[in-house]
Amino acid sequence: MEILDNLIFGFGVSLSPQNILFCFIGAMVGTLIGVLPGIGPLATLAMLLPATFYLPPVPALIMLAGIYYGAQYGGSTTAILVNMPGESSSVVTCLDGYQMARNGRAGAALAIAALGSLFAGTVATLLIAVASPPLSRLALKFLAAEYFSLMVLGLVGSVVLARGSLLKAVAMVFLGLLLGLVGTDVNSGRERFTFEIPMLGDGIGFVVVAMGLFGLAEIFANLEKKEQRKADAVIGSLMPTREEFRRAIPAVLRGTTLGSILGVLPGGGALLASFAAYAFEKKVSRNPEKFGHGAVEGVAAPEAANNAGAQTSFIPLLTLGIPGNPVMALMIGAMMIQGISPGPQVMTQQPELFWGIITSMWVGNLMLVIINLPMIGMWVQLLKVPYRLLFPSILLLCAVGVYSLNNSTFEIALTALFGLMGYVFYKLGCEPAPLVLGFILGPLMEENLRRAMLLSRGDPLVFVQRPISLVLLLMAVGLLLLVVLPTFRKTREEAFKE
Amino acid sequence: MRLAVQIMLAATAALLAMPAQAQYPNKPIRILVQINPGGAPDIAARLIAQKMAESLGQPVVVENKPGAHGNIAGDLVAKAAPDGSTLILGADSLIAINPHIYAKMPFDTLKDLVPVASVASNQFFLSVNPSVPVKTFQEFIEYARRAKPPLAFASGGNGSQHQLGMEMLKQRAGIDLVHVPYRGGGLAGNATVAGETMVVLAGASNAGLLKSGQLRGLATTGKARSPLFPDIPTIGEFYPGYEVTIWLGLFAPAGTPEPIVTKLREEAYKALSQQDLAQKLNVTGALQPLILTPPEFAALIRSDHEKYGKIVKEVGAKAD
Numbered sequence: 001m002e003i004l005d006n007l008i009f010g011f012g013v014s015l016s017p018q019n020i021l022f023c024f025i026g027a028m029v030g031t032l033i034g035v036l037p038g039i040g041p042l043a044t045l046a047m048l049l050p051a052t053f054y055l056p057p058v059p060a061l062i063m064l065a066g067i068y069y070g071a072q073y074g075g076s077t078t079a080i081l082v083n084m085p086g087e088s089s090s091v092v093t094c095l096d097g098y099q100m101a102r103n104g105r106a107g108a109a110l111a112i113a114a115l116g117s118l119f120a121g122t123v124a125t126l127l128i129a130v131a132s133p134p135l136s137r138l139a140l141k142f143l144a145a146e147y148f149s150l151m152v153l154g155l156v157g158s159v160v161l162a163r164g165s166l167l168k169a170v171a172m173v174f175l176g177l178l179l180g181l182v183g184t185d186v187n188s189g190r191e192r193f194t195f196e197i198p199m200l201g202d203g204i205g206f207v208v209v210a211m212g213l214f215g216l217a218e219i220f221a222n223l224e225k226k227e228q229r230k231a232d233a234v235i236g237s238l239m240p241t242r243e244e245f246r247r248a249i250p251a252v253l254r255g256t257t258l259g260s261i262l263g264v265l266p267g268g269g270a271l272l273a274s275f276a277a278y279a280f281e282k283k284v285s286r287n288p289e290k291f292g293h294g295a296v297e298g299v300a301a302p303e304a305a306n307n308a309g310a311q312t313s314f315i316p317l318l319t320l321g322i323p324g325n326p327v328m329a330l331m332i333g334a335m336m337i338q339g340i341s342p343g344p345q346v347m348t349q350q351p352e353l354f355w356g357i358i359t360s361m362w363v364g365n366l367m368l369v370i371i372n373l374p375m376i377g378m379w380v381q382l383l384k385v386p387y388r389l390l391f392p393s394i395l396l397l398c399a400v401g402v403y404s405l406n407n408s409t410f411e412i413a414l415t416a417l418f419g420l421m422g423y424v425f426y427k428l429g430c431e432p433a434p435l436v437l438g439f440i441l442g443p444l445m446e447e448n449l450r451r452a453m454l455l456s457r458g459d460p461l462v463f464v465q466r467p468i469s470l471v472l473l474l475m476a477v478g479l480l481l482l483v484v485l486p487t488f489r490k491t492r493e494e495a496f497k498e
Numbered sequence: 499m500r501l502a503v504q505i506m507l508a509a510t511a512a513l514l515a516m517p518a519q520a521q522y523p524n525k526p527i528r529i530l531v532q533i534n535p536g537g538a539p540d541i542a543a544r545l546i547a548q549k550m551a552e553s554l555g556q557p558v559v560v561e562n563k564p565g566a567h568g569n570i571a572g573d574l575v576a577k578a579a580p581d582g583s584t585l586i587l588g589a590d591s592l593i594a595i596n597p598h599i600y601a602k603m604p605f606d607t608l609k610d611l612v613p614v615a616s617v618a619s620n621q622f623f624l625s626v627n628p629s630v631p632v633k634t635f636q637e638f639i640e641y642a643r644r645a646k647p648p649l650a651f652a653s654g655g656n657g658s659q660h661q662l663g664m665e666m667l668k669q670r671a672g673i674d675l676v677h678v679p680y681r682g683g684g685l686a687g688n689a690t691v692a693g694e695t696m697v698v699l700a701g702a703s704n705a706g707l708l709k710s711g712q713l714r715g716l717a718t719t720g721k722a723r724s725p726l727f728p729d730i731p732t733i734g735e736f737y738p739g740y741e742v743t744i745w746l747g748l749f750a751p752a753g754t755p756e757p758i759v760t761k762l763r764e765e766a767y768k769a770l771s772q773q774d775l776a777q778k779l780n781v782t783g784a785l786q787p788l789i790l791t792p793p794e795f796a797a798l799i800r801s802d803h804e805k806y807g808k809i810v811k812e813v814g815a816k817a818d
Contacts, residue, residue: 143692143693143694144694176744185656186655186656186679186680187656187679187682188656189599189656189657196602198566198569198570198604199565199566199570201565201566201569201570202564202565205712223555285547309768310732343688345688405561406534406563406564406565407561407562407563408563408565415668447681451678451680453696454676454678455650455651455676455678455694455695457647457676
């Protein structure tokens with residue numbers, strides 16, 4: 001039982017006092033920002049990136065991972081209690097969760113959400129443990145040509161699965177690619193788009209882009225909204241009825257399956273998983289008319305799915321070093337800051353990091369249930385902290401964080417600039433996520449394209465002669481065709497409308 | 499009161515001895531480092547700073563100013579006040595290679611900085627992927643000469659020492675190898691383990707791969723064999739005069755008064771000769787302390803500057 005051994009080894013790492021502490025901090029911070037609308041896991045991760053520099057890699061990544069899946073929990077709390085999704089991935093939970101709360105079943109809805117998430121988290125953890133070793137063995141066969149094709153697939157996927165207008169998503173990817181080109185070209189040693197500013201010679205820092213576009217822009221956007229907060233729900237009994245359990249269990253199973261699959265796909269993750277699970281649940285239900293009026297399946301399925309998706313999206317990151325979504329892109333940034341180049345070699349060269357993170361997810365999920373159920377009352381109180389106190393302190397922390405990366409005031413100015421840019425994107429309805437993926441994947445794609453061409457002595461056929469590369473390219477073409485097909489476009493629009 | 503008098507007397511004596519820099523160091527000293535925390539120059543700077551702070555009685559702060567292959571940190575120091583309060587712990591690549599690969603240098607590494615002390619050195623291992631059927635350096639040269647298409651070698655980037663060292667070997671041995679640049683030496687080593695490239699000059703970041711046998715070390719590039727692998731010959735044993743030694747040095751802005759430079763050099767060398775520091779350098783950065791007399795250090799800088807200049811011109815490496 002190699003897997004069992006690995007898991008035991010991993011628990012040995014994740015159950016060390018230090019790692020438990022950071023797992024707890026991550027889960028706690030995640031729940032906190034999940035509860036607070038307007039601050040998402042992406043923004044938080046971006047803001048905390050510089051802080052992780054002062055930690056050893058294992059606790060740093062455990063903490064960041066905890067924030068991500070912790071936010072999925074916290075987000076559902078406010079969705080159910082006050083009809084305010086703390087996270088985009090808990091938007092669908094509002095539909096039936098809040099209705100359950102109005103029917104006096106708030107406690108039951110919260111319990112179902114928490115237990116469903118715990119179950120999904122457990123399954124997803126096992127799935128990562130089982131699927132990662134064979135996947136990373138496959139990944140060791142990945143050389144420059146395969147990586148290039150994989151990045152192509154990832155970029156196409158990020159466009160297809162992006163929310164909102166397809167055209168805008170394409171434009172954002174290209175903008176991201178262009179921003180990624182700034183700096184010194186690895187192959188020729190020439191500087192590109194640096195305008196003779198030496199500070200741009202090494203390219204634009206990832207933290208700068210992410211913190212600006214997600215962190216600052218989110219704050220700017222929130223500032224113009226009127227504060228509307230209410231926290232007056234009655235929680236009621238936490239114990240679901242037998243009937244509620246009976247209906248929730250199959251929904252959790254379906255949600256977990258769907259979420260686990262969607263999480264692995266490039267561009268996937270918690271958000272897509274929760275929407276898809278809700279839509280699927282409605283379709284298979286015998287009485288779909290109950291949805292939207294407090295159907296327990298409508299809480300159980302998406303909550304299980306978003307948690308499963310949040311966790312399985314670590315699979316491409318840990319095995320291939322490819323970020324499936326912007327949060328994973330930030331995790332890559334965090335790994336690179338720690339001097340770890342993400343990829344299949346992480347599992348063999350740093351098993352304590354790999355298995356430690358995986359098992360910490362299970363520890364974290366258990367912790368979340370323990371934190372969340374008794375503390376629901378407190379989280380609701382937190383909604384009363386006014387933004388005018390919250391935001392200046394966050395901004396200050398951002399500035400300190402960026403400066404501490406390279407001791408450069410130039411980068412603080414650059415972050416502010418990206419914050420403004422992010423605000424403009426927000427106004428224009430352009431999702432910054434494809435931009436960030438383009439920014440991360442673009443330079444890697446170019447590097448691998450040119451490296452593959454160097455190694456093949458300039459023969460472009462290398463991309464279709466190697467079987468893995470060919471399959472990946474065909475998948476990318478398939479995805480593109482899907483987008484062009486009118487039926488798929490309709491479902492895509494529907495899926496994101498729900 | 500008596501103490502105050504004594505201090506005044508001592509201060510007066512010192513003033514008479516060195517009129518201009520009587521109280522040096524009278525304020526905290528900054529040592530700039532051209533990379534982010536963690537790499538060899540940073541580790542070396544932090545180790546030395548700690549020892550110097552103890553014996554100078556002033557805080558010695560290490561500040562990381564990464565960017566443009568060290569030009570950002572170098573420029574800051576070159577333009578700082580020449581009073582011994584701002585120093586840089588720079589790598590040889592900044593001093594001896596950047597002037598050749600950058601079309602526009604913000605400062606002159608030889609004229610605007612004065613060498614204070616040599617700090618540490620290290621060497622590369624010429625290594626191959628274990629699937630390459632060669633066990634010795636001579637076999638490798640023969641194999642590479644006949645290989646069609648030529649073997650690919652990985653480097654830490656265009657104009658990096660990984661590349662230039664290999665280009666010098668290509669010239670000396672009359673072999674052809676295809677240059678494939680990566681972002682840093684660590685990735686270049688990984689690519690050679692994966693078999694994407696076959697040859698690499700493995701540095702400190704690849705030491706683990708050599709020890710575990712994932713890379714096969716054939717020869718070292720330094721002046722003498724590595725104490726870690728005494729069986730591996732130097733390339734210089736086959737091609738006399740071939741040498742690529744990586745070094746780190748402490749530099750001050752040009753115009754820093756000679757007594758201050760001497761004082762700093764003495765402090766640095768005192769720190770470097772301590773056993774615990776040497777050990778930490780070796781464990782964390784695979785570095786050996788390097789203690790050279792000022793003329794020796796000046797000669798090393800000059801000869802490396804010339805050596806890299808020549809090879810850059812011949813292979814056309816650039817980073818403008």
